[in-house]
Amino acid sequence: MPLKALALNATLKTSDAEDASSTDRMIGLIAEAMSAHGVVTEVLRLADFNVKPGVTSDEGAGDDWPDIRAKVLDADILLMATPIWLGQPSSVCKRALERMDAFLEETDEEGRMVSYGRVAAIAVVGNEDGAHHVSAELFQALNDVGFTIPANAVAYWVGEAMGSTNFVDLDKVPKVVTKAIDMLARNTVHLAGLLKAQQYPGEGN
Amino acid sequence: MPLKALALNATLKTSDAEDASSTDRMIGLIAEAMSAHGVVTEVLRLADFNVKPGVTSDEGAGDDWPDIRAKVLDADILLMATPIWLGQPSSVCKRALERMDAFLEETDEEGRMVSYGRVAAIAVVGNEDGAHHVSAELFQALNDVGFTIPANAVAYWVGEAMGSTNFVDLDKVPKVVTKAIDMLARNTVHLAGLLKAQQYPGEGN
Amino acid sequence: MPLKALALNATLKTSDAEDASSTDRMIGLIAEAMSAHGVVTEVLRLADFNVKPGVTSDEGAGDDWPDIRAKVLDADILLMATPIWLGQPSSVCKRALERMDAFLEETDEEGRMVSYGRVAAIAVVGNEDGAHHVSAELFQALNDVGFTIPANAVAYWVGEAMGSTNFVDLDKVPKVVTKAIDMLARNTVHLAGLLKAQQYPGEGN
Amino acid sequence: MPLKALALNATLKTSDAEDASSTDRMIGLIAEAMSAHGVVTEVLRLADFNVKPGVTSDEGAGDDWPDIRAKVLDADILLMATPIWLGQPSSVCKRALERMDAFLEETDEEGRMVSYGRVAAIAVVGNEDGAHHVSAELFQALNDVGFTIPANAVAYWVGEAMGSTNFVDLDKVPKVVTKAIDMLARNTVHLAGLLKAQQYPGEGN
Numbered sequence: 001m002p003l004k005a006l007a008l009n010a011t012l013k014t015s016d017a018e019d020a021s022s023t024d025r026m027i028g029l030i031a032e033a034m035s036a037h038g039v040v041t042e043v044l045r046l047a048d049f050n051v052k053p054g055v056t057s058d059e060g061a062g063d064d065w066p067d068i069r070a071k072v073l074d075a076d077i078l079l080m081a082t083p084i085w086l087g088q089p090s091s092v093c094k095r096a097l098e099r100m101d102a103f104l105e106e107t108d109e110e111g112r113m114v115s116y117g118r119v120a121a122i123a124v125v126g127n128e129d130g131a132h133h134v135s136a137e138l139f140q141a142l143n144d145v146g147f148t149i150p151a152n153a154v155a156y157w158v159g160e161a162m163g164s165t166n167f168v169d170l171d172k173v174p175k176v177v178t179k180a181i182d183m184l185a186r187n188t189v190h191l192a193g194l195l196k197a198q199q200y201p202g203e204g205n
Numbered sequence: 206m207p208l209k210a211l212a213l214n215a216t217l218k219t220s221d222a223e224d225a226s227s228t229d230r231m232i233g234l235i236a237e238a239m240s241a242h243g244v245v246t247e248v249l250r251l252a253d254f255n256v257k258p259g260v261t262s263d264e265g266a267g268d269d270w271p272d273i274r275a276k277v278l279d280a281d282i283l284l285m286a287t288p289i290w291l292g293q294p295s296s297v298c299k300r301a302l303e304r305m306d307a308f309l310e311e312t313d314e315e316g317r318m319v320s321y322g323r324v325a326a327i328a329v330v331g332n333e334d335g336a337h338h339v340s341a342e343l344f345q346a347l348n349d350v351g352f353t354i355p356a357n358a359v360a361y362w363v364g365e366a367m368g369s370t371n372f373v374d375l376d377k378v379p380k381v382v383t384k385a386i387d388m389l390a391r392n393t394v395h396l397a398g399l400l401k402a403q404q405y406p407g408e409g410n
Numbered sequence: 411m412p413l414k415a416l417a418l419n420a421t422l423k424t425s426d427a428e429d430a431s432s433t434d435r436m437i438g439l440i441a442e443a444m445s446a447h448g449v450v451t452e453v454l455r456l457a458d459f460n461v462k463p464g465v466t467s468d469e470g471a472g473d474d475w476p477d478i479r480a481k482v483l484d485a486d487i488l489l490m491a492t493p494i495w496l497g498q499p500s501s502v503c504k505r506a507l508e509r510m511d512a513f514l515e516e517t518d519e520e521g522r523m524v525s526y527g528r529v530a531a532i533a534v535v536g537n538e539d540g541a542h543h544v545s546a547e548l549f550q551a552l553n554d555v556g557f558t559i560p561a562n563a564v565a566y567w568v569g570e571a572m573g574s575t576n577f578v579d580l581d582k583v584p585k586v587v588t589k590a591i592d593m594l595a596r597n598t599v600h601l602a603g604l605l606k607a608q609q610y611p612g613e614g615n
Numbered sequence: 616m617p618l619k620a621l622a623l624n625a626t627l628k629t630s631d632a633e634d635a636s637s638t639d640r641m642i643g644l645i646a647e648a649m650s651a652h653g654v655v656t657e658v659l660r661l662a663d664f665n666v667k668p669g670v671t672s673d674e675g676a677g678d679d680w681p682d683i684r685a686k687v688l689d690a691d692i693l694l695m696a697t698p699i700w701l702g703q704p705s706s707v708c709k710r711a712l713e714r715m716d717a718f719l720e721e722t723d724e725e726g727r728m729v730s731y732g733r734v735a736a737i738a739v740v741g742n743e744d745g746a747h748h749v750s751a752e753l754f755q756a757l758n759d760v761g762f763t764i765p766a767n768a769v770a771y772w773v774g775e776a777m778g779s780t781n782f783v784d785l786d787k788v789p790k791v792v793t794k795a796i797d798m799l800a801r802n803t804v805h806l807a808g809l810l811k812a813q814q815y816p817g818e819g820n
Contacts, residue, residue: 012259055290085260086345116561136549140546143545144562153553154554176777203592337498349747353764365569391817396763464627498756501713504704
């Protein structure tokens with residue numbers, strides 16, 4: 001059975017925006033690289049949904065998170081993809097992370113969160129500086145809520161300091177980026193396979 | 206003329222939530238301390254408004270940010286107040302910061318952003334760990350968009366590691382917190398007064 | 411063959427300091443928990459060595475890093491343990507991370523860093539606030555240089571906001587801390603075993 | 616009386632290293648811009664000194680920090696300048712910040728730290744990504760130990776993602792960098808002047 005990935009695109013723009021999403025381009029490249037390893041990736045653009053503020057798994061009427069959460073847990077791999085604003089992850093990305101805070105209480109009888117056994121990788125794009133910080137914040141938040149982080153689990157592109165070029169407008173994807181994407185894909189798929197076959201032991205083991 | 210402060214409460218809860226907001230309690234204490242120096246503080250709870258995702262000053266129909274932005278610019282002091290989730294500022298806080306990204310382009314003929322001459326202070330509350338990181342991110346974002354940061358410009362409370370007590374439920378505000386609040390108020394008001402009297406020089410000066 | 415762990419204690423104090431090291435206490439608890447899973451842990455206190463500034467694996471005469479580096483690569487698990495100062499990891503911790511920057515260039519013929527296949531976990535102690543940020547920075551830096559991060563790979567203790575109690579002076583280790591330590595140990599050992607048996611594939615795979 | 620600035624260069628290299636320091640180039644540009652406003656800047660390269668690990672103002676025999684500390688307090692402006700490694704400030708930079716932790720206890724009879732009334736600005740250079748995070752950490756740490764942060768108090772340069780060009784090797788300094796430097800200089804000098812004339816009030820005021 002092939003592994004499944006869910007990519008959450010945390011751009012501030014909805015799908016009907018005129019401009020193409022740089023984050024989307026990066027997701028596409030990663031999904032393609034993972035598909036070479038047999039992984040099928042579903043992509044959701046968070047801005048298209050009503051993810052209500054809160055830290056529970058269901059914030060009531062009109063909340064689209066429960067469906068997204070089900071997809072997170074149905075996948076083996078979570079690809080969290082965000083643009084950079086002010087050197088930091090987007091508010092849309094933070095909203096999704098906050099909702100996963102609920103995993104902290106959602107444990108099985110052996111103390112393992114519902115998210116255990118899944119791996120997370122990160123995609124970051126921006127006109128300029130911020131990718132390392134974004135990956136730091138996302139690694140920590142995702143690790144706190146139960147995800148495992150493969151070696152070199154981030155692919156990013158940013159331009160020179162105070163630049164204004166968008167990743168989606170680059171004629172060619174730089175070789176260093178392609179190399180990072182391939183590495184991320186190889187490592188993520190490998191680790192997801194290992195953990196799917198051998199889940200973490202629970203308390204008392 | 207007395208100085209004006211605007212406090213933005215970035216709790217995830219709307220004003221009609223049952224639970225009292227810990228962030229609100231901290232804002233109240235700071236507002237009281239600043240009022241001893243003649244400052245009048247207006248408090249807005251961001252979750253009560255429709256702050257649309259985006260990085261411009263007006264994201265169109267239904268966007269409540271333009272009114273909030275007007276209040277930010279009408280005040281001499283911005284108090285950004287946020288709860289901690291996963292060790293980080295709330296998504297509601299991040300949304301407001303993103304909207305202030307627009308200030309980067311909103312400069313006068315001498316290159317000064319519309320926000321120049323205003324000072325920013327920070328209030329952070331959480332059950333546990335995260336306050337220093339939150340202040341780091343907020344200081345950087347607010348400084349990038351033109352605010353000046355007084356000495357010791359943060360007041361915070363968090364419980365012991367992995368604790369679950371809320372600031373709003375503390376019987377007594379710890380003395381160290383009161384002292385930090387007083388220091389923040391003194392410094393913020395002093396600096397706001399200096400800058401109001403003598404704005405930063407522009408390009409060519 | 412049992413798994414091996416190396417713990418690097420990044421306290422600012424040398425071993426002959428009068429005061430006991432809180433970081434050391436946390437390392438001891440984690441080593442004990444890992445030993446229940448058959449792991450043998452060696453502990454090095456970085457301040458006892460001359461780790462020269464630089465970003466290569468050998469900074470020349472008098473540099474103690476080459477020996478420490480050999481131990482890092484001889485172990486299956488790296489436990490990076492640091493105190494918090496100003497809400498951030500210690501300079502001694504940062505020095506060790508900088509030296510691992512060299513791993514980025516130290517790859518095999520299939521593009522895998524020398525560190526690949528190893529897992530990293532984190533221990534953080536402080537009088538107060540900063541643990542989440544420290545883990546964020548360390549997860550990112552260690553992941554960048556090739557380490558894999560198990561689920562819930564951090565154990566920490568900090569006191570209430572602006573507190574001054576040391577972890578080493580607590581009469582009893584809080585239950586939530588013990589629980590986090592056990593979880594960290596279980597997950598870290600499990601993942602280290604999986605990766606030792608099945609290393610990441612290289613380029614071209 | 617002209618204002619005085621102290622620039623601390625936190626490169627990992629000593630002054631007798633073969634390679635020129637990119638951090639040094641950035642400091643030079645900022646010092647030149649500040650000199651147009653009558654400020655005299657002294658530059659110290661921290662790696663040339665024995666700044667012992669610790670969090671007091673004097674760590675005993677052989678410690679060079681007391682002399683550096685005296686210069687910090689003799690200046691009106693502190694320019695903290697650091698390279699980026701792994702997306703983070705250098706260990707040499709962190710060491711200096713740790714030593715300023717002592718300011719927290721060094722207060723006058725009205726509760727003001729010895730550092731009060733001084734402003735801090737930041738210079739960051741790196742081959743690639745990390746400047747926003749570095750400024751966030753430095754703003755927070757410097758603000759915690761009593762410094763005031765002028766609007767737009769950071770000047771930085773980094774190359775495109777995963778680049779390897781050094782700032783010192785750029786033929787021309789990009790215009791956006793020059794503009795940021797000029798802005799930093801104007802704002803820093805203006806605010807330092809205001810605070811020198813009108814120090815923060817103490818407790819009881």
